[in-house]
Amino acid sequence: MSTLDDKAEETVEQVETTKCPEKEQKNRACGIILIFFVIGLVGSLAVGWLIFPKLLYSQKKQPIDFNHVVHVAAVEDGCESCHYFREDGSFSGVPKLAQCVGCHEEAQGENPEELKFVEEHVTKGNEVPWLVYSRQPDCVFFSHASHIKMGKLDCVVCHGHIGESKHSRVYEENRLTGYSRDIWGKNLAGLKKDTWDRMKMDDCAECHAELKAKGETVTTLPWPINWMPRPYEKPASSQVRVNIQKDACFVCHK
């Protein structure tokens, strides 16, 4: 590639002026050019992998450092004690202040975060502006009911072991889209190890396709590049030909 450009450059140069002795020039230039190429390569890799994420994501602290461990120990029903289903089938999500007040009318301990919570929010009646790691774009309709009640999924599958966290981790917000980094995944290349590492549509699709292959009653999602074969499209057995449908966009989008 470099030689190609090299020549191009050369001819243009020739047109303009023909002062230099060619060969000597060429050898020296080659080295320098290679160095520059490497600089460019390394530089842009650094930009892409190191600086870009810093620029793309802003770091935000949760208004209150929340200790899930303490709370999980204190309640009876695990996650559902605070993150429960309403009668109409909707999911309550992050608790409102009114829920917290039940126990935290007054500070129960010496924890400065709790004191801050009581002082700033409970007494003043201000809702806590929690930053929700798993907040999906507005176009997404996610039915907790179908996944938890019907699918008997564990919270951990999507939300990871947040229930075992003692501190709220930093919330990284995508400056361009306004969504949490957790959606795209910590790994900028989009690699993931566990099911909860990313929360993009492909991740839903992946899980659904797997279940589908096992013969579960689930809706399949379109694989993003839907004209290409999907990794999970292979028939689970010769009898069951998994019919991949992409007809249910409304199921998760509003």
Added chain:
Amino acid sequence: MKVCRRSFLSLIIGGAAGTALSPLPLKLMDDSSIWSQAWPWTPVPEDGEVSHVGSICTLCPGGCGITVRKVNDRAIKIEGMKGHPVNNGGICVLGLSGLQLLYGPTRVKTPLKRVGARGEGRWEKISWDEAIAEVVKKLGGLREKGKSHTVACISGTDRGTVAQLLGRFLTVYGSPNFIRIPSIQDSYELTMHLMQGVQASAGFDVENADFVLSFGSGLIEGWGSPVRMIKANSKWKERGKVVQIESRLSNTAAKADKWVPINPGTEAALALAIANVIIQKSLYNADFVKNYSSGFEEFKQMVLNEFSPDDVSGITGVSASTIESLAKSFAGSSKPLAVCGRGQGETPGSLNEFMAVHTLNALVGNIDKKGGVWTVPDPDYIKWPEVEMDRIAANGMSKARIDGAGSKRYPDTRYLLDRLPNAINSGKEYPVEALFVAGANPVYTIPDSKAVKEAFNKVPFVVSFSSYMDETAVNSDLILPNHVFLERYEDVPTPVGLQKPIIGLSKPVVKPLFNTKHLGDVILLMAKAFGGQIAKAFPWDSYEVCLKETLGNKWDKLINDGFWADSNFRPAVWGGAFHTPSRKFEFVNKGKAESIKIEGDEKAYPLILMPYDSMRLASGFIGDPPFVIKTVEDTVLKGKEIVVEVNPKSARGFREGDQAILSTPKGSVKVRVHHFNGIMPGLVALPRGLGHTAYDEYLADKGVNFNELIGPVEDPVSGLNAAWGIRAKLTRA
């Protein structure tokens, strides 16, 4: 130089390679599309817990029950209340758009005092204390001078606690001039009063009627309680017949089983001709006529002599055979019902016509019977102690009303708002020194807008209680904004036209958004500020207390269900139903029923302009919210121009969509012409509900207000406005 350029190129290539190997391009491409999917300037509605609040819609006198869906503390949507006796889940276009009024830009957010000239729109924000002090000071001054009777109050209704408080305040203050907004209610009340001797509203058992003879009533276009009427119409589609008598193919006419086009203004004659056939062929209810009516013989002679089908056919343009067949089917039905009041019924009309139509109901004996016209007493829950007037009040109350209602000339009429502008402008009566306007927008809704504005300008002190910046509010000196209907408690007695007395309760669905105050509370505060007998007449701490106390044991039911219906209510029995001197139904014979002559010279104005109403245009005191305006067809409004309907036959060279000048003796406006085969040649029809000058940019300056083109025509018997049209012409723009 050399090295630089080549190296630069190399650097770029290296950079490109590196970039391609980094997540940057894909991530940026993905994020930029996500950015475009959630542009920061596109709102994202907040999710939360859903709740429902039941209430009553008071945007029109229909009194529908509503259920408001809320998410957290935001009201999301208004829906019809299931199981409500009026609308049972149904709801109209205006009711559905109520939240646009609540959250809309036309709200008056705080008390305002005029700074610039009247109507200029320059205001100063003042506190509630200042505002009330200002009113009390002004009224106090007038009272001291013994001019308490020069205070007038225009109210949208005279029923329910708020209107009653307002009336009570006026009484103890010392003014007889409490004036209700006119409508066919006035004519029907008067008809009931004269023919049945009752002071009650007319209720129509439309659900059970099996033959409805409508003299131009917009049964499905907002007449009566709109949603209820539309529901009834669906019932008629299953079992029942509707005949619409009207000179234009309105929606009602189009939906009716039979449309009888008629020369406009001749409805009374047609009714009497139908009576003629019924009597001649002895199709009437002999029992009722013989035992429970008086004056039948005189009436019979009159119709037989003067209203033969053949004669009337010439007047009305309805063939004699049609008249006969109408009479036969009407009288031959088991539960026939005749109704009148044009369009949505916002113009009272000629008393003769109302009585002639009501006579038909009497002839078939369908009064206080299933499927007929019922006498509906007001629910009698407002039982406050009699007011004790001081000397000044008594003196003021002894003065004649400025609108002439209850005078020798119009002894039985209660309110004559249409006469007020003229009374003020002519200066024949005493001047009006202060005017209150509540739940009404007279500057927009009263005919002859020019005269109304002139009259307003003659009143030195105008106070508006409007929640919105409407035409009247714009032309006032002080605005004391009421909460909107979704922010306040209010009792809503029997909706117009309903045959059973019920009470609905409007509830605060959301906390008041702005610095507004309930009109009831404002009245109480004013009364307190006056002290003396005035304060004594209002022994409540707040409106809510007053309302709770007034409703007594109905309160709990109202809070839970949203309405209270008198389950014991039965229509009166003929034996005791009539309170006329004869204790019988009176076939009142006021002589030859002359049709109302409309304004304008036929030669100068060859056409007749008539208004038409539509469910998609609110023509009352509420201006259309954006959703409603959006439903308006382009054959009604095009850009900012109003479209008038003419029959292609009388279009005289005006092609579809042409611009034209529409002139009447009252004024001329620019319009566009729409050819409509459903309208009688010789007529021009103009939609009501457009031409607002106030409100927001979604409504203001669109089309023409019909009231600018017409003035009131006094009915000789009642004094009410009986104008059904006006002479007009179309000329080239």
Added chain:
Amino acid sequence: MDSALIPEGVKRCSFGKFIFWIIVVGAVLLWGVFAMLLCWFKGLNQTNMNDAYGFAVWIWADLAVIALGGGAFFTGLLRYIFGKDELKNIINYAVLIGFICYSSALLILAIDIGQPLRGWFIFWHANVHSMLTEVAFCLSCYFAVLTIEYIPLILENRQVDKVPFFHNLSHNMHGIMAIFAATGAFLSFFHQGSLGGVAGVLFGRPFAYREGVFIWPWTFFLFTWSAAACGPCFTIFITWITEKITRKKLVKKNVIMLLAKIAGWMLATYTIAKIIDTWYWAAVTVPSKGFTLMDFYSNNPLYGIWILVLEIVICGVVPSIILITKKGRESSFLLISAVFLGALGACVNRWVMVLQVMAVPVMTFESWPMYFPSWQEIATTILPVAYGIILIMISYRYLPIFPQEREIEQIG
């Protein structure tokens, strides 16, 4: 000033004059760019399109420009596959025109979509059933092919050619050009066809709907056919204009005659096919949907039966007859009229298959919506024309577009 860059042995106007015209056309281009930016930043409310006219002048321009650019693939096909060697003398220009047309089409598409930032979804989330997907894929692939075909031309610039690498590259590329031409012809066949399919598959629009074979409606084949017929016409027409402007002969007559003859036969067969299609459509398809032919050509201020006559008779039959007869071809006036009409015919056809499709009311209670483009639409439609002129000016000045030019000049 720039004489070193100008091909050897040919005369070009003065640099000043060249720059002057570049600026003039460039101003028009900037106007178009301004309109384009307006559309991108303020949205498509800048246009006069509406819900009845979801497709309007842009899509027409797109389709027309692609049909006219069809000269490239068809000439390529003739030259490289069918071995019509004479055509090498006009192929460069055909490729250039094709390149301009296709790049313009892509640009217009990028303006036309409501969410340009998500335009890549058409590739990423493609729906294989959609004709538009087929269009997008083939269009971009063929554009890539055209770019590859255009590159050797650039490499032939006097200065560039001096570089051995480029010289060799150009040489090698010429060697394998047949493969590209074949690929191009194949791709072109499909996307010209799928553009026809765009309208033809609309079974909700009886005016556009055509029955067909397999997944392709007849318009699929008609569009390809008409592009093959009208594209060369347009190439000839533009060559003629270029000759007029440069005031010299650039291509030998025998080349033009050959291309004209082929175009003539293509046009003639196309016209016959089109007549059959129209007849079948009018006699069978349309009545089965409850329409008569005249329903589509009456009750509105613009679309009368004249448009059908114009398309089929005046722009189809007439030029076909001229072009297939020797006498017709030999007369310069008739030839140019015929190729002009042929090109116009494609434009009219595309107009009808886009704009009239939108205008014809399908529900009985709707009326004909009429439409006139806003200035922003016109400017953005002219934008590619200005861009094309500039590209032609530059290419003509610096590249040996017309291999025979020098020869003719020496003779002359």
Added chain:
Amino acid sequence: MKEQHKNTKAKKYGMVIDLDKCTGCGACMAACMAENNVPFKKDESNKLDSITWMRVYSLTNGKKFPEADMCYIPRPCMHCEAHNGHAPCVSVCPAVATDYNHETGIVSQIYTRCFGCRYCMAACPYHARYFNWWDPVWPDGMEKYLSPNVSPRMRGVVEKCSFCFHRYQLAMNKAYVEGRRELEEDEYQTSCTQACPAGAIIFGDLNNPGHAVNQIAKPDPKHGGRPMNPHAFRLLERLGTNPKVYYLSSREWVRRAGDNYIKDEGKQGNH
């Protein structure tokens, strides 16, 4: 498909609109706008760029006074099934932004997937699809009434009636929490159905003989869902769009106005 819905039978949600009862009051239009966060502009009188998922058209019989007659016809999205879900719009969308859901028979529209090529609009003979030519703007404060159940659309995308699919979703959520997979007829009703004061709109599962829509329209599965009720018809039946909205009218001219006929052809209006 077959394996997918082992536990639940595929539904085909559809509508029957009684044009005898419809009064043209416009409540369905407003109910739809209020439910689905439909934006509005200062001037909506140009009906060619006014977003009304549900639009009430008026038709006339074309006769002269006094024989003139008029009828209103509400037009939501027809959710065409066409042949096996290949609705006119679905098959043309290049990015799968609109799709036929075989589980419910509803044609979806995903605003965030749509990139605004408007091909679907060209394909839809009912003009049921609307393009966001403008950024949606709510006057200050009015955005408070926006429903979180329907995502507001951004400029440059196409939108249309969804049969209030979000209501289906919410009803299903409730069912799931209660341990059910099936909905009752009244659990899922569209906003327009619910609001219509005339009760002219009936909504339900056309496949379910227990539902009113099936009983009234009597769709004939052997003939592409054609109504067997002689008073029922569908708009543009002859195009083969196989729409899921049925209309009822006792008037022949109204039924005839539902489709195109060559003069004097098959005068009975419904066949």
